[in-house]
Amino acid sequence: MSQTVQYTEVERHAEPKGFVNRWIFSTDHKVIGIQYLILAVVAAFTGMALSMLMRIRLVWPDRSYAFLETLFPVGAPDGVMTPEFYLAILTMHGTIMVFMVLTTAPQGGFGNYFLPIQIGAPDMAFPRLNMLAFWLTLLSFLTLMAAFFVQGGAPGSGWTAYPPLSALREATTAGIGQDLWLVSISIFCIATMLSALNFIVTTLEMRTEGMALMRMPLTVWGWFTTAVIGLLAFGVLLAGGILLLMDRNLDTSFFIPGGLVVSDRLIDREGGSPLLWQHLFWFFGHPEVYIAILPGMGIISHVLATFSRKPVFGYRAMVYAMMAIASLGFVVWGHHMFVSGMSPYSAVAFSVLTMAIAVPSAIKTFNWIGTMWGGRLRLDSPMLYAIGFVSIFVAGGITGLFLGQPALDMYFHDTYFVVGHFHLIMGVAAVLSMFAGLTFWFPKMFGRFMNEPLNKLHFWLTMFGVYGVFGPMHFLGTLGHPRRYADITGVNYLAERGSAELHYFITIAAMILITAQFIFLANLLWSLFAGKKAPENNPWEATSLEWTIPSPPPYDNFAGRVPVVRRGAYDYSVPGSAKDFLMQHEPDEMTQEPATRDVR
Amino acid sequence: MSVELHPAPPKRPLGTGGRGDDILPPDSQGWGSGDSGGSGYHAEQRYKLAVWVGLAGVVMLFAAISSAMIVRSAGEDWLHVELPGVLWVSTGLLLVSSLVFEVAKRAAQRQGPRATRVWVTLTALLGIAFVVAQLAGWSELLSQGVVLKGQPSGAFFYLLTALHGLHVLGGICVLTYVAIRASLRRPWAHAKAVVEASALYWHGMGALWLYVLGLLLYLG
Numbered sequence: 001m002s003q004t005v006q007y008t009e010v011e012r013h014a015e016p017k018g019f020v021n022r023w024i025f026s027t028d029h030k031v032i033g034i035q036y037l038i039l040a041v042v043a044a045f046t047g048m049a050l051s052m053l054m055r056i057r058l059v060w061p062d063r064s065y066a067f068l069e070t071l072f073p074v075g076a077p078d079g080v081m082t083p084e085f086y087l088a089i090l091t092m093h094g095t096i097m098v099f100m101v102l103t104t105a106p107q108g109g110f111g112n113y114f115l116p117i118q119i120g121a122p123d124m125a126f127p128r129l130n131m132l133a134f135w136l137t138l139l140s141f142l143t144l145m146a147a148f149f150v151q152g153g154a155p156g157s158g159w160t161a162y163p164p165l166s167a168l169r170e171a172t173t174a175g176i177g178q179d180l181w182l183v184s185i186s187i188f189c190i191a192t193m194l195s196a197l198n199f200i201v202t203t204l205e206m207r208t209e210g211m212a213l214m215r216m217p218l219t220v221w222g223w224f225t226t227a228v229i230g231l232l233a234f235g236v237l238l239a240g241g242i243l244l245l246m247d248r249n250l251d252t253s254f255f256i257p258g259g260l261v262v263s264d265r266l267i268d269r270e271g272g273s274p275l276l277w278q279h280l281f282w283f284f285g286h287p288e289v290y291i292a293i294l295p296g297m298g299i300i301s302h303v304l305a306t307f308s309r310k311p312v313f314g315y316r317a318m319v320y321a322m323m324a325i326a327s328l329g330f331v332v333w334g335h336h337m338f339v340s341g342m343s344p345y346s347a348v349a350f351s352v353l354t355m356a357i358a359v360p361s362a363i364k365t366f367n368w369i370g371t372m373w374g375g376r377l378r379l380d381s382p383m384l385y386a387i388g389f390v391s392i393f394v395a396g397g398i399t400g401l402f403l404g405q406p407a408l409d410m411y412f413h414d415t416y417f418v419v420g421h422f423h424l425i426m427g428v429a430a431v432l433s434m435f436a437g438l439t440f441w442f443p444k445m446f447g448r449f450m451n452e453p454l455n456k457l458h459f460w461l462t463m464f465g466v467y468g469v470f471g472p473m474h475f476l477g478t479l480g481h482p483r484r485y486a487d488i489t490g491v492n493y494l495a496e497r498g499s500a501e502l503h504y505f506i507t508i509a510a511m512i513l514i515t516a517q518f519i520f521l522a523n524l525l526w527s528l529f530a531g532k533k534a535p536e537n538n539p540w541e542a543t544s545l546e547w548t549i550p551s552p553p554p555y556d557n558f559a560g561r562v563p564v565v566r567r568g569a570y571d572y573s574v575p576g577s578a579k580d581f582l583m584q585h586e587p588d589e590m591t592q593e594p595a596t597r598d599v600r
Numbered sequence: 601m602s603v604e605l606h607p608a609p610p611k612r613p614l615g616t617g618g619r620g621d622d623i624l625p626p627d628s629q630g631w632g633s634g635d636s637g638g639s640g641y642h643a644e645q646r647y648k649l650a651v652w653v654g655l656a657g658v659v660m661l662f663a664a665i666s667s668a669m670i671v672r673s674a675g676e677d678w679l680h681v682e683l684p685g686v687l688w689v690s691t692g693l694l695l696v697s698s699l700v701f702e703v704a705k706r707a708a709q710r711q712g713p714r715a716t717r718v719w720v721t722l723t724a725l726l727g728i729a730f731v732v733a734q735l736a737g738w739s740e741l742l743s744q745g746v747v748l749k750g751q752p753s754g755a756f757f758y759l760l761t762a763l764h765g766l767h768v769l770g771g772i773c774v775l776t777y778v779a780i781r782a783s784l785r786r787p788w789a790h791a792k793a794v795v796e797a798s799a800l801y802w803h804g805m806g807a808l809w810l811y812v813l814g815l816l817l818y819l820g
Contacts, residue, residue, distance in 0.1 A: 238664075273675075
């Protein structure tokens with residue numbers, strides 16, 4: 001092996017000229033990644049605002065707010081939110097968060113920005129397709145938001161859009177807004193499938209010399225596995241969306257059963273099956289959980305190794321665990337339907353398969369702890385977020401074991417226990433991984449650090465906030481408190497057991513949590529322009545290829561000189577090495593100390 | 601740490617990467633697959649992989665609709681629809697178009713743009729004829745009173761044929777691009793790679809149609 005760093009010289013791409021080509025209709029994967037991230041931030045704050053409205057409606061149902069009357073004269077006449085409006089904002093909160101934040105930011109944002117660089121490519125395999133996928137995603141978001149402003153307002157059938165409620169134009173909470181919801185989701189499906197195609201081809205075909213599959217950073221494995229899931233799952237949701245749109249607009253009856261009466265009027269359809277939608281939806285819906293979390297798992301593995309100064313414990317096991325999670329994710333959708341009247345034999349099968357996911361999940365958790373164990377931990381903010389992720393992942397994962405058992409799920413189904421569970425495992429864990437990713441890569445993306453004390457303040461407030469909000473929801477669930485109720489006076493029978501106080505506590509914790517996110521946003525914006533400058537290419541002393549290039553990276557990433565890869569992505573604290581990390585393109589001999597010192 | 605630059609090997613052109621450029625000559629090596637240490641890479645390979653991956657997504661879409669059709673066909677309101685005879689004509693047209701596309705592919709490899717243009721145009725015309733025949737099938741069914749409302753088997757017929765037809769139209773757009781490209785005096789390597797990959801897609805649409813037809817015959 002040569003003792004020098006080797007590069008492959010390739011032709012350079014000329015940087016596009018003009019603001020529009022460079023920053024708006026850009027085919028540069030880094031710009032597209034940032035566009036996805038901006039979209040996700042806007043969507044996240046919109047979703048958070050809606051969640052705050054929900055919490056306010058729950059604890060102060062009669063209070064009037066003038067701005068609500070201005071914004072939503074139908075949903076909040078006299079500034080007081082109606083129960084239907086509560087359902088609408090509940091639906092939009094879930095939809096925005098699941099699709100526009102959890103699906104876009106970890107994959108479209110970080111994946112787009114860093115996958116090509118980490119595998120040593122100048123761009124994605126199909127840059128124009130990449131741009132198209134982003135603009136379709138934006139169109140989908142705008143279509144979704146338009147639902148607020150059409151006659152009848154936003155739909156109220158939940159992010160799961162169960163028919164017959166969602167299928168009937170006659171239903172008060174499923175007007176034109178529901179059509180816009182369906183069109184938006186259908187566009188989103190197409191965008192995500194195009195993006196997934198690009199990710200898969202890029203990973204398989206664009207790796208630089210020496211970047212074998214088992215040398216790829218776990219981040220890349222996360223994005224790749226997620227792309228495979230997305231490609232296979234979103235096609236099914238698209239099919240469901242088309243069928244539901246036909247039911248609503250072309251008088252078909254795929255999901256609408258016969259004999260249905262709405263507002264004393266017999267609906268002129270027959271033969272459809274509402275359960276059919278549930279099967280189609282959850283065949284997509286459960287893998288969607290992994291679409292949200294798998295990129296995060298990759299980021300967390302990457303960050304934990306870097307800040308523990310140790311190789312990832314059980315790299316191959318981590319890769320196989322991701323594959324196992326992705327595969328099993330396609331055969332457990334029935335656990336969302338235990339109360340649908342399914343055969344108990346089917347329920348047992350789905351339950352066993354669901355429990356089986358605990359195995360690869362536990363492998364990952366143990367390996368994360370194993371990575372940190374005995375390491376020289378650097379508790380910078382990315383590391384804090386990563387440790388927070390592991391904490392939340394365990395908390396949210398354990399509650400999943402309850403819900404995966406049909407007998408227990410009969411009780412917990414549609415209670416706040418489910419709300420607490422999925423927010424922790426799917427929402428908060430994924431968002432923490434985004435914080436870890438953003439604080440970790442910020443110096444690379446913008447050449448500056450984020451403010452560290454503010455990040456740490458944000459971290460601790462966030463951890464208090466999320467446990468304060470979603471922890472008590474598990475207690476509410478064990479009390480039998482149903483979810484999706486706009487008015488908790490409807491469950492007065494639970495009041496003597498403390499449900500009202502818990503709701504107040506949750507709302508206060510939510511306010512703290514949201515305030516903390518504004519601190520992060522302010523820090524982000526301030527750091528973009530005034531943050532401490534990152535001193536060199538590799539401030540974290542990390543190993544993967546993005547740290548070999550300047551910050552921010554040039555237009556075609558490697559400026560025509562792509563490093564040849566010599567090793568895996570996690571060579572930290574290699575015995576005999578002069579420094580405690582070896583970058584992926586560095587040969588052994590360059591960094592080894594003289595043999596005499598090894599002998600001694 | 602001293603880092604020496606290895607004596608630079610000759611510059612290797614990048615893959616086209618969907619940028620629409622034509623810097624990739626037919627046998628050049630561009631980006632590596634990593635595992636084999638930067639072994640031969642062709643735009644063709646990337647496009648073909650993209651088509652395979654894309655077809656997997658399309659298969660999931662049709663599989664989902666098929667499963668819905670199977671579930672729905674158990675309903676009491678399910679009535680059998682007699683498929684229009686013109687569907688056999690359209691099937692023939694699509695199968696012949698696949699054969700013609702194979703000829704186009706060989707022309708692209710051996711003869712160059714002019715011959716390719718002829719065969720690709722013929723393939724596209726056969727594709728258009730297929731779509732027209734499908735529409736004639738719709739017309740025939742509509743004249744028999746098969747509509748969307750109250751006739752779930754009819755609804756599935758229209759949906760499946762429409763979705764398949766849209767995918768065929770997408771293929772026709774690509775063929776049109778190739779035909780135009782073949783008419784221009786532009787480097788041929790990129791268009792040739794597109795021909796190879798789109799042939800795969802076109803055959804995939806043929807196979808998909810045979811599946812849809814079988815499903816409609818069996819359940820419809």
